[in-house]
Amino acid sequence: MNRTHVTCMINDDETEFLCDNDESLLDALRDEVGLTGAKEGCGTGDCGACSIILNGQLICACLAFAPEANGGTIETVEGMADGDRLHPLQTSFLEEASLQCGVCTPGFLMAAKALLENNPDPTETEVRYAIAGNLCRCTGYDKIVRAVLGAAAQMRKNPIEGARP
């Protein structure tokens, strides 16, 4: 069958791939592009493990069709670090021991990144609200909230170069 040609920016790299029209963006990222950071937890948009940022919007990649990415801009967990230099959210997750099995971690990081880009000084309630769409079965969430608040404070002190205002 005919496959669709998609061109988009993924983590600042111009990327092309072929996909089926009914293929999810998650499957395309994992199978066609080889970016396996986003995970399929449930496949129904309930767990948030496949969270990515498409055109500035936090989405569940399992709920989007791959051709929807054509001409768009995608951010995934693989693009968070600047070379070997981790994003403050990543460092904060390490320091607060906010991860265990790690499958939900990329989704939480993307959700937290999307939050902090729009709201650099969130309250704990706002953090909780922002990550309410992400499920974690290991940590009990408490340390994830600490990590996001810690990273926000860090980023207010030392903004990332080139980050959107």
Add this chain to the structure above:
Amino acid sequence: MKAVGQNIPHDSAVGHVTGEALYVDDLPPTQGEVLVDAIASPIAHGKLLGNNFDELRELPGIVGLYTVSDLPGHNRFGVIIPDECFLPEDVVEYVGQPIAVVAAENRRALRKAKQLAKLEIEELPPVFTIEEAIAARQFIGPTRTIQCGDFEAAWNEAEHRLEGVFHCNGQEQFYLESQAALVWPNEEGQILIHSSTQNPTEIQQVVAEALGLNFHDVISVCKRMGGGFGGKETQAAIPAVMAALVVRHTGRSARVAYTKDDDMRSTGKRHPFKIFYKAAFTAEGRITGVEFDLYSNGGAAADLSTSIMERALLHSDNAYHLPNACFRGTVCKTNLPPNTAFRGFGGPQGMANIENVVQEIAITLGRDAYEIRRLNCYDHGLRNTTPYGQVVQHHILPEILDRLEETSNYQERLQEIETFNRTSATELRGLALTPVKFGISFTTRFLNQGNALVNLYKDGTVQVSTGGTEMGQGLNTKIRQVVADELGIGYEQVRVMITSTEKNNNASPTAASAGTDLNGMAAANACRAIRERLAEFAAQHLSDAENGCAAESSCIHFGDGRVWDERRPNASIAFAELVKLAYLERISLGERGFYRTPGVDFNRDTGQGHPFFYYTTGAAVSEVRLDRFTGHLTLERADLLMDIGESINPGIDLGQTIGGFIQGVGWVTNEELRYSNKGDLLSYSPTTYKIPNIQDIPDTFRVDYLQNPNHQVNVRRSKAIGEPPLMLCLSVWMAVKHALSCVKPGAIPKLRLPATGEKILRCLTELDGSTSRTEEEIPLIAPSPLTTEPEPKRAAA
């Protein structure tokens, strides 16, 4: 600096935050790889009559479709009782049971084959509930008994008596990474399996048996799991066999990754229990005797059910001294997926029952439940023998309770809450403080062994491999810390390698919270053997006989990456340098370490013995708020206090404590498995099955640990932490019961587990005296019409 005790990030933390850590389904495909899935039974119990598999084999993109007749080896498996089929011969026994294995070039073809599959199945009468199984006398294994004293006499002489029935529902493990396996063909018919399993050794064995291979023809490896929680202790076997079968027939590598929906529908869960209880007690509230008849819903095959029942029996005392007790446990066989291990392994059900009994004793006597708990708690010296004969030693249970009562302001809050409940027409609040005493060790003696391989390289770095698997719990991090300290080198000098049956044979599952205990000790033993050899060599190297300092290996010390003779500390040598010299002197720089837990022994026939090496203990206070109009439950505050010995990694242990507690909170509050009257799970995705999310975490959440100077055993004097915190959740369930008991003083609220909003509302309505239908009239599974209608029906699905 010592690594043990430091807050070192998880071994894979950088990989997790960058997305570089690979799980089975993240491994890139190899040339010619095929995708594998199952055609599963839509019927809970039925006879296989026909199918359209020949048509399906002709579909484009289909590589092969295999049934039981294509299995080269034998079809039966089961770690305790070999009563389970990889693929059914003529009868299906649960919805979701794989009937055929289909291999395809791509997902589309795989989906198509599953959609177009036609199965002709003659329905047989199914059994779904414990009640139905008891009526049909369908049991797995014998009824087991643990007893002490004379319950009958205690009952007859009792000042007060209580009896009733305890119910709890099951729980889905809900590991974020569903079951998965990737199998590669190797030379000469050998195969290599990447499995998301807590038990690579079992995967090796069952795949070998199913394919008719020797064990040495199969290598089973596991880099990491995206959560296990017990659900991958035995149940990773079927997907591994499915993929291996395809490899055997096609010679191509094969991948299987369940969708969450299929995983939830077809794999086993925490066991539902029904327990008939009787308790005798004094006016003061002291328990003089109990009799518990435990029934669990084992599902369609034995799996680990009999062991889980054993642990339920061994935890039916929780933290309470019961001078006269009789516990009986029977596993029911039903037509649900075989229920299996889940964090706590029967412990939570046994403990929930006695906590419920204690709460009801308090309601009966009009006293506060914590008083009854404190009064009956295991003590020091006296009143500390369990019903199975093991003495609870070196514990600090009373101290934990006293401390927590104080630090949580229990008494003041209780007064305040009870006053509130007398005046509020819209809300009810509840408070409960419950203890946990969890026995550490496999109750099956032979499983209490571990082995580890430690290899030193010429630059002084180390690779360690153990039979333990990493599922997020931090085992690998702790192993690295232990090995670094044993060799006196930095944490960064040590790497933990992929778990493989090629390096660590005949390993026990990473389960029973014992992963670090067994594998950490085995690794430490390996390091000690290497250190002894190196010390002997270093003694020669660092001696100065002319100045009266003869070679003496007992004077050699290892630390901070250096080695020295205590008599001449300034003449030290770098560890890496010593290793290089030792290599040139042909000294062995590798070791396999072995460990078996000392002293554990339990006699199943008498129900007496010493099953546990030690106990991990703790307690929690939880405060809840209930909406009297909707039954909505809010957990407002939780205070946890545990004795976990000397923590090897405080950050990881804190994660295990909080995570375990919250997972338990899910079990006792919102996680409800609902089935159709045909035994088909209805709550098969997070859309309908509610695990805790961030909004379920209490606003005030305090976790602390209490030092226990009496705990002297185990690796670096640590304690196992994996399972015990889960059972702290019982404080939440009991807090709900406490709130409900304020509606009508003296009336016992018939609260089931989980306490969903619906159930709380129903209890409230009952207590308010309205005529609501009780739980007995609305069972979780509607009785199947087939059980009352013996005439078998034919169904084409």
